[in-house]
């Protein structure tokens with residue numbers, strides 16, 4: 498079905514607000530590769546490092562091949578020999594398509610093959626200069642600003658570019674990850690009692706609450722989202738035992754985490770910070786327990802009910818259980834659903850999701866883009882896929898008689914950036 502030209506024009510010229518990235522600081526990128534880190538090499542293979550690596554693994558690439566492919570030791574020829582058979586198996590996935598769009602759009606190369614990989618490396622390296630994040634994100638991708646959940650160490654990254662790369666305050670280490678030594682050292686405060694730990698959490702919110710765009714927690718990678726209401730009196734003795742180095746039972750540890758998670762959600766609400774939660778699909782390969790993921794939406798209902806003033810941003814549409822997240826967006830005033838990452842996990846499911854969401858839940862409850870990348874270049878390719886998907890979904894809704902063209906244009910404006918401006922109040926400052 499051909500894409501409606503008026504809709505296409507609107508979707509391609511409207512800047513996106515990007516609600517989720519893991520971009521490393523540009524200065525770290527400029528400093529060059531370091532083995533084992535988030536920038537293990539700086540040739541063409543690097544474009545396939547974040548996310549595509551998961552599909553390569555799923556398609557059978559061995560750990561030895563993967564180590565060579567993303568090392569600085571192997572030359573272009575060896576890397577291509579390792580890559581080629583798996584490329585053939587994976588090239589249709591969203592992860593790969595995002596990279597191929599990037600290579601086409603940013604480096605003007607139509608094919609990835611033995612002859613082009615050297616040129617791609619040269620063009621990529623020559624582009625890495627001070628200011629290239631702004632060039633790729635704003636000018637080439639037409640993304641107005643990003644919201645970064647930094648994985649580089651600090652809970653809040655004091656970025657070089659605060660109005661291009663808005664930052665989330667991570668509350669994993671305050672609640673579910675419970676990193677006593679790190680937070681105690683950073684704040685200079687003791688962490689022996691629950692009261693003291695509350696003091697440390699308060700310290701982080703005092704210091705970063707006004708700068709952060711949101712708070713973020715991805716503990717769905719390690720536990721269910723059934724955070725129960727555990728009173729301070731019940732959690733305090735457990736916390737004190739944990740702080741002394743005693744090993745808590747699974748149930749006791751859960752109780753401490755549950756209490757602290759809710760404490761942090763309340764703090765975020767006091768600071769008018771939306772609470773972003775990872776839901777659904779896992780990054781990586783060979784680790785995802787689907788029986789836990791499928792409980793995410795149901796597990797969240799008590800939290801949504803108990804914190805009516807909190808704006809919850811439920812990330813990645815809970816894929817592959819996205820129908821339930823449409824129900825949450827429709828049924829709970831404080832539930833916002835975010836397509837971040839989803840376009841490249843499953844582009845076609847995301848088109849279907851967008852159509853179903855827009856005819857089911859209020860259009861104000863949706864965010865439509867987050868690249869979810871460590872690598873700046875691939876944000877470009879992901880934004881291309883998101884725009885293709887948004888234009889296709891809106892075209893189909895108009896063609897099938899569910900909305901008028903005029904309504905589709907207004908909806909594009911709202912879901913691409915209007916909703917983000919309404920919900921993330923820091924963006925207006």
Ligand SMILES: [Zn+2]
Pocket residue numbers: 517518519869
């Ligand atoms: Zn992420």
